[in-house]
Amino acid sequence: MGIQGLMSFVEDRSNEFFTDLKLRDTKIIIDSYAFFHRLCFNSNLELRYEGDYDAFTDVVQEFFESLFACNIHPYVVLDGGCDISDKKLTTLKDHAKEKIQTAHSLSLGGGGGVCPLLVREVFIQVLIKLQVCFVQCFSEADRDIMTLANHWNCPVLSSDSDFCIFGLKTGCCPLNIFQWRNMNTIKGTQYYTPAKCFSLDTFCHHFSNMNKALLPLFVVLCGNDHINLPILDTFLSKARLPLGATSSKGKRHHRVLGLLNWLSHFDNPTEALDNVLKYLPKKDGENVKELLCCSMEEYHQSQVKLQDFFQYGSYICPDTLNLGLPEWVLVALAKGQLSTFISDALVLRRTFLHTQVENMQQPNAHRISQPIRQIIYGLLLNVSPHLGNHTEAKAKLHHLQALLLGMLIGPLHGIINSPGKEDLQEDAAKVLYEEFQRVKEQTQLGMRLELDTAHIFCQWQCCLQMGVYLNQLLSTLLPEPDQTRLYSGSLVHGLCQQLLASTSVENLLSMCPKAKQLYQCLFNATRSYSPAELFLPQNKQGTTWSKNRMGTTSHTGCWYEGSNRFGLLMVENLEEHTEACQLQ
Template sequence: MGVQGLWSLLEEYNQIYQDIHFRDSKLLVDGTNLAHLLYNRANLDQNHGGEYLAFQAEVQAFFKTLDNCQIKSKVVIDGGSGPSDIKLNHRMDRQRTRVKKIPDALKGGEKGFYALFTTTVFEQTLNDMKVPLVRCFGEADGQLAALAREWCCPVLSRDSDFYIYDLPEGFLPLDHFQFDSVKTSGARSYISCKRYTTSSFCTLFNIDHQLLTVFAALAGNYYDNLIDVKWASFVPAGSPEVRFGDDRLVGLLSWLGARTDRRTEDTLTAAMALIDNISQQARTEMWTWAQTEVQNAMLEYRLPSSSLRSFFSEGTVPPLPAEIWSWIPEWVRVSLARGDLGANILDYDILVHRRKFLRTQLQCRVLQSSNLTSPPIRQVMYRLLLGQGGGGVR
């Protein structure tokens, strides 16, 4: 799900982070986030096909730095959206936003269009370096968090979902992970970084842990329906001005912190009461819908037993849902999980949702998309990979 604006807000409240010297530890890495951050920080070409040799060098340098600090990393990469499809609208909005930015990008004034093979080169480089990695069948966030809880190690990412997951060793935001300025203490090297924990968040904003997923749901998926509520009015008098973050989030957190009842249902009822100028019937319908959204959010943030632990220890491929298991040959599942086949070949979106989000390419907007040349080829490929059940991919 994610909470838009939460990262910016916590930069305002940076006392929430703990400064640490990170070394001699296991580390779970959000590979999708890291690949894009390394490409962006190196200031490599994003608009003319990509600079993959230079990018490969950046990836190699990063993981050599981890080795020098005795950090044993395991990398987990996204493999499409999860079965709930809860982020579909967000993904479609993000695609539309990128399309609108194409004219500026063509003039060299806009970034964010990562070269098409960024993730593929990232995976190949890690395989060459023998860095353990796995591509999930679906989104990686929940599996990363579940494994981090079982292994009692932190997660390195920049995804705002990790501000909500309750992890025993916390979350290391990538933007504060100073891997390019390694320091030494005696004969041992370390990386300066910041660690976040949900206990620090709840203490700072005085909210109960049980309301953390309610906050994520109200601020994330359901926030548009409460947009007219004057959340800023709930910010205590004398609070510091929010310069770059969202003062509506501060108000929502302040409102949740002032509540003494921890029950989710009562919190939702109170939130609905803040909406003006709607009928009782509309309010009831909105409450029912909000309850469903919050329940979905709580399921998203509820950590299952990790299916990745046995992959890293024994090479066992993470399971697929039983209804699609028989479609996928063993060699395909193994190759996908190991990163030998990129997500452009096969991912959870194709397996379950029968669609594929293609990368936005920089081209003249008045012309038809160049992706329109490939559907017949891709459909044949999907049918070959999926067997007779593989038709109908969009």
């Protein structure tokens, strides 16, 4: 959800509304959606190349290790699928359009932030590796988080302003002023994390000791993701909202400050709501009242008891009781073993596909993985998938080479960080790993995004993601790949440039025989599934390229559709980011 302008409003007055904490020896509940977005955008991660997942993994690990050092026990709560009532559908579409525009800006060298496609899957895998307790809700998690936090009397870590309104007993710690990188010690022995906690009591006291029960009405009048009634602008224009002596600089906080001062004059929500309706046409009054009251319900306790999951391994969600979903599906969703993509397709028969930094002049990269999605939809809805007449995916040999080379970063990291005595193998792995890091740094510093290359790697990620989802639906018949260090976008893009500039795979891997052997295994494994044309000697600017010494050939061969079962379908409009899953 979220109230526009509220979090920045209270943070601007942090001395008034926040208390200082030395956080240690406690449980803390983490709002995962806000958390991994904050880490993506505020940790100097490269976002143009659609996923430096190894760097993201390192940041997440550092964060949780700092909590462990302070004896803080984190419990992560993941949002689930889209709300089955569809009350946020318009908002979701608007957000999707904004992400497309941001991704387009990034692709052309502009600013902005779009989380990489697989960041949620990577995040879950890191949680599992670190043995951090987590649960995936069936839909939006905010109320469930609030209910769990009050049950445990522990704070919530989030950047969602709704947690300033929920009646949290122990308060909310905003992510951007949670100083996990600046641990301190008490008497030189016990670590703590400096933090600030929002105090709802102090906040209400500041506004003439306002009744807390008025805050849900404040939210819906201010506007959130659930309600944005144009008719409320009539009320806001006619009511003379008092700004008070502490008027905000600029206009962005005027509505927040004015509404809070205005509401503080009323004793309860019913009295305030009746006064709102006085400013509206009588014919609209009852409908508006019903909508406002319904939206205010979103700030009450949830019936979901997530504590049952952390204690017994399952919990009851009232929203699912009448949907007829199999028990194994609900359990797998709660454990994060099934993606929310699956629940959206099954329940809503509609999915939203994630925006990527790709070539916006080409058909959407998700189109290449449509045949896999059609199989998923067919299994979920018990219908036969109808696979479409696909165009070619224009991957070339150097794309495949760079992708496979990039996959070596995980094994190299494992060799370097494995316990035991140093040996020649570890030394060789370190040299190659450092060379890869140098390639990444060069790419991030100076290289302009090559859009066609970006598009191809976006297509590969789409196929990987849907392949993982299909595997989950089949109860993980195949071992799930470790995605935490499987793809590093800036490395793979940089390697593409090096391979085009005549660097050979053999020369690059000559320093590390173990990596060379692994690369050859990966390459041989892909060869039988690739078209023969990919490996034929090609002519480049009048020069014949001989067979590559690592079993590869020129950089110009195309990966033609003839042998690629995951082809690219043409689509021209914005709706390509939303898929309708119909029974027909």
